[in-house]
Amino acid sequence: MALVDVQRFSKHYPRVIALDDCSFQVERGEVFGLLGPNGAGKTTLIRLLLGYLRPTSGAARIDGFDCERQSVDVRRRTSYLPGEARLFRQMRGHEALDFFTRVRPGGESERSRRFAERLDLDLTRPVAAMSTGMRQKLALAAALAADTPLVILDEPTANLDPTVRAEVGRLVKEAREAGRTVMFSSHVLSEVEEVCDRVVILRAGRLVHEQPMEPLRKRHRIRAQVDGELPSLPPSLAEQVTIERRESRDVVLETAGDLAPLLGWLATLPLRDVAIEPAGLRAIYERFHGGTSSVRRQESS
Amino acid sequence: MNAALWRKCVREARWLLLACVAAVYAFCWVRVWMVSRLDTQRFEAILELLPGEWKKFTVVEMDWLITYAGRISLAFDEPIVVFGMSIWAIARGSDCVSGELNRGTLEMLLAQPLSRLQIITHQAIVTMIGVVCIAAASWAGTWTGIQATTIKEEVRPTWSLPFSMPGLGREVSRPWAARETRYTRMSEKVESHIFVPAAVNLMSLGTFLAGVSTLVSACDRYRWRTIGIVVGAYVVQTIFKLVGMAADNWRWLTYLSIFTPYEPEAGVHLAMTAPDLTWSIVKYDAAGQWTGLGPLGADLILIGGGVVAYIAAAIVFQRRDLPAPL
Numbered sequence: 001m002a003l004v005d006v007q008r009f010s011k012h013y014p015r016v017i018a019l020d021d022c023s024f025q026v027e028r029g030e031v032f033g034l035l036g037p038n039g040a041g042k043t044t045l046i047r048l049l050l051g052y053l054r055p056t057s058g059a060a061r062i063d064g065f066d067c068e069r070q071s072v073d074v075r076r077r078t079s080y081l082p083g084e085a086r087l088f089r090q091m092r093g094h095e096a097l098d099f100f101t102r103v104r105p106g107g108e109s110e111r112s113r114r115f116a117e118r119l120d121l122d123l124t125r126p127v128a129a130m131s132t133g134m135r136q137k138l139a140l141a142a143a144l145a146a147d148t149p150l151v152i153l154d155e156p157t158a159n160l161d162p163t164v165r166a167e168v169g170r171l172v173k174e175a176r177e178a179g180r181t182v183m184f185s186s187h188v189l190s191e192v193e194e195v196c197d198r199v200v201i202l203r204a205g206r207l208v209h210e211q212p213m214e215p216l217r218k219r220h221r222i223r224a225q226v227d228g229e230l231p232s233l234p235p236s237l238a239e240q241v242t243i244e245r246r247e248s249r250d251v252v253l254e255t256a257g258d259l260a261p262l263l264g265w266l267a268t269l270p271l272r273d274v275a276i277e278p279a280g281l282r283a284i285y286e287r288f289h290g291g292t293s294s295v296r297r298q299e300s301s
Numbered sequence: 302m303n304a305a306l307w308r309k310c311v312r313e314a315r316w317l318l319l320a321c322v323a324a325v326y327a328f329c330w331v332r333v334w335m336v337s338r339l340d341t342q343r344f345e346a347i348l349e350l351l352p353g354e355w356k357k358f359t360v361v362e363m364d365w366l367i368t369y370a371g372r373i374s375l376a377f378d379e380p381i382v383v384f385g386m387s388i389w390a391i392a393r394g395s396d397c398v399s400g401e402l403n404r405g406t407l408e409m410l411l412a413q414p415l416s417r418l419q420i421i422t423h424q425a426i427v428t429m430i431g432v433v434c435i436a437a438a439s440w441a442g443t444w445t446g447i448q449a450t451t452i453k454e455e456v457r458p459t460w461s462l463p464f465s466m467p468g469l470g471r472e473v474s475r476p477w478a479a480r481e482t483r484y485t486r487m488s489e490k491v492e493s494h495i496f497v498p499a500a501v502n503l504m505s506l507g508t509f510l511a512g513v514s515t516l517v518s519a520c521d522r523y524r525w526r527t528i529g530i531v532v533g534a535y536v537v538q539t540i541f542k543l544v545g546m547a548a549d550n551w552r553w554l555t556y557l558s559i560f561t562p563y564e565p566e567a568g569v570h571l572a573m574t575a576p577d578l579t580w581s582i583v584k585y586d587a588a589g590q591w592t593g594l595g596p597l598g599a600d601l602i603l604i605g606g607g608v609v610a611y612i613a614a615a616i617v618f619q620r621r622d623l624p625a626p627l
Contacts, residue, residue: 043625052411052623076414086405086626090313102305103413139409 001064003028003150003181004049008058011044011205018044020205021058026183028149031176033192033199033213034185035281037289040202042185043083046154050080062150076104079146083154083185084132085139093123093130093138100142112145118171119164133159144171151175152183157191169195189281193217199281203288211284215256219279222253222262224271234265254279303419310427317392318431325385326438326445332376333446336369337487340454344372357546361570369452370491370573373443377499377565386435386507387535393428394514395527397421398618403524405626417618421515425611428511436504443496450487455480498568498579498596505603506563510535512610519614522624559606562599571596 004026011019019041026032034042047053049060051071059066065073087096097116101107116123119137127135136159143151153172157165172195175182186192192199193213201209230251233241240257255262259276266274344367356363365371376382398421401407410420457480459472466473510531518527538558545555555561572579581595594602 047623047625050412052408054620054622072414072416075412078412080412082408082412082626084405084626085409087409088309088313088406089404099305099309100409100413103303103415105414142409143412 002026003030004032004060004062004183006045006049006058006060009045009048009055009060010057011041011048011053012056017205019048022202022205022207023058024200024207024210026181028181029176029179030198031172031182031184031196033196034183034202035189035192035199035285036202037187039204041205042202043154044205045202046080046152046183046185049152050075050078077148078150078152079143079148080152081139081143081154081156083158085136087127087135087138089126089128092126093121093134096127096138097123097142097145101145104146106147108145108147111147112141115141115145115171118167133161133164136160137164140168140171144175148180150181150183152185154185155187156184157186157188165191189285193281201285201288208288209284211281213281216279216281216284219254219256220259220276221279221283222255222266222274222276224251224253224266224274225249226251227270227272231269237262237265254283303415303423306415306419306423307427310423313396314393314427314431317389318434321385321389321431321435322438325382325435326442328379328381328385329376329439329442330446330449332379333373333443333487334450336372337450337452358543360564360567365570365574366566369487370495370569371566373447373491374496374499374566374569376443377439377496377503377569382439382503383506386432386503387510389431389435390428390507390510391514391528391531391535393424393431394511395518395524395531397424397428397515397518397614399518399521399527400524402522402623402626407623408626411623418615421519421611421615421618425511425515428515429508432504432507432511435507436500439503440493440496440500443500444493447487447491447493452485452487452490454483454485456483457481492573495569495572498572499565501600502563502565502568502596502603505600505607506559508607509559509603509610510607512607512614516610516614516617519618519621559603562594562602564599568596568599 002025004024006022006024009019009022010017022041022045034045036042044053048055049062049067051067051074054068059068061067062074063077065077067074088099091099093116094113097112098109101109101112113123116138119141121134121137121141123138125134127138130138136156140153140156143153157168160168169191172182172184176197182195184192184196193216196213198210198212200207201211226249230243233243241253241255241262243251243253253262348363348367351363359366361371366375398407401410401420411417457474457476458478459474462471462473465471513534514527514531517530518524521527521530538560541554542558542560544551545553545558545561568579571581578584578595580597582598582601584592584595586592
């Protein structure tokens with residue numbers, strides 16, 4: 001049974017459709033990415049799963065519990081880091097961590113302190129005197145320290161420096177290795193590519209694409225300039241290679257499999273300035289959000 | 302009950318509670334001392350000069366109001382005492398939902414396995430403990446004042462008779478003798494327990510304000526707006542009471558004001574003059590006709606209003622969508 005099962009989830013406001021007919025499943029032990037620009041519906045989806053919002057239609061279950069009617073059971077099995085974590089300003093760092101540990105049955109202070117250490121946090125500081133990045137790290141330590149089967153991270157690396165971002169990536173991978181499931185929402189495609197096993201792309205509240213990452217990691221893009229006409233692809237490569245773009249002398253080829261046969265064919269062509277790169281998530285993402293930022297009103301109303 | 306949530310609520314509230322308790326306790330003590338500085342008899346002359354219209358603004362007889370007990374009872378109507386309670390109740394009530402939403406901390410709080418009912422209940426219990434503490438501080442301050450204060454009185458010397466005369470007793474005043482100064486303990490003039498109904502009335506007012514503030518907070522997302530709405534309603538209610546008392550044809554306005562059941566001096570008056578009626582729900586005259594609410598009846602209206610508002614707040618909070626922090 002999938003850990004997260006979302007069926008035709010929708011959230012409509014009087015003048016805004018925040019999420020529309022969204023269905024997907026997240027398997028146990030998977031790192032699942034949510035991609036989309038601001039207002040695409042990522043945060044609304046997460047807030048619906050946690051019971052902050054009531055769905056207009058559809059249903060979702062986490063570990064068999066209904067997200068709307070059994071929200072406390074759902075949150076007992078879920079730890080969540082909001083996009084911009086706001087913590088209790090009158091507490092010190094260690095007091096805030098202790099609070100999040102003790103508020104959950106079976107929480108371990110030592111575990112949360114270990115996470116804080118890895119994130120290079122000064123726990124003696126009052127939360128009110130912490131920078132946005134430090135508060136984000138504190139909330140991240142609290143979220144990861146909770147011993148739950150599901151971790152939902154909504155833009156966890158926003159406001160963090162590059163060193164800590166890399167550490168977050170490592171922590172997510174460790175969570176997966178420990179058998180936990182992670183839902184990871186981010187704008188940073190490289191991060192999603194690095195840690196996720198599967199991503200979904202949201203646009204204007206609709207789930208428009210689902211992409212497993214393993215095949216994508218084998219895809220490569222070859223850019224080059226060609227003098228004269230580009231000959232037709234040999235039949236042996238026709239299934240593996242697509243000519244993505246051809247403008248005057250520029251040519252872009254995409255391949256899904258082993259590069260060796262393609263390179264052999266390319267060597268016979270009059271090519272210049274050849275560059276080979278992983279195709280990556282960007283190409284997929286740009287199919288749905290290329291060049292536009294469909295900014296919609298967030299569900300703040 | 303969740304111990305961590307309980308500690309968080311206490312931690313957030315403790316300094317405000319301490320300030321309100323200290324202010325109310327100290328003021329009530331000082332207020333008794335101030336009463337002791339002015340001889341009651343001097344008020345009689347002032348009272349005679351006041352136009353009859355003034356009597357409309359009191360719920361007890363003016364003659365009783367100038368006694369030591371009457372003047373001490375007015376401490377519960379003083380702005381410091383009423384505002385001390387109001388500030389606590391409105392500040393805590395407004396913080397319950399819209400305060401946490403406004404600061405963005407509700408997001409992290411509700412990410413934990415806590416129900417919305419648990420969150421509002423913990424907040425409500427801490428607020429109500431504070432309400433009880435402030436009301437207790439008002440009585441404790443009054444008690445301390447009564448125990449610690451000495452009254453300076455100018456009285457005519459008396460003769461002590463070897464027998465008791467009907468209507469005069471053993472002490473008979475010497476009307477032609479010069480007045481002499483005498484010091485008496487306030488506790489010999491006024492009993493502390495008669496102020497308990499006033500403190501309970503103050504607690505009831507706090508319960509009502511806390512409940513209403515929590516209800517507005519449960520519907521709103523900005524704490525400043527919650528406080529604005531409650532304070533606005535508070536001012537309107539005060540105006541209703543004043544206008545209703547001042548003009549006979551606007552008397553019906555007093556029934557719309559929450560300050561009508563808040564009449565602490567009436568409770569003290571009854572505790573002193575008719576102890577049997579101290580905790581009455583309704584009052585009747587000698588002919589058995591209903592004459593109004595007793596002190597307990599007024600308290601129950603305020604407490605009932607507060608409890609209903611708390612229940613409504615819990616229902617609204619359970620059902621509403623929680624907006625993302627801005």
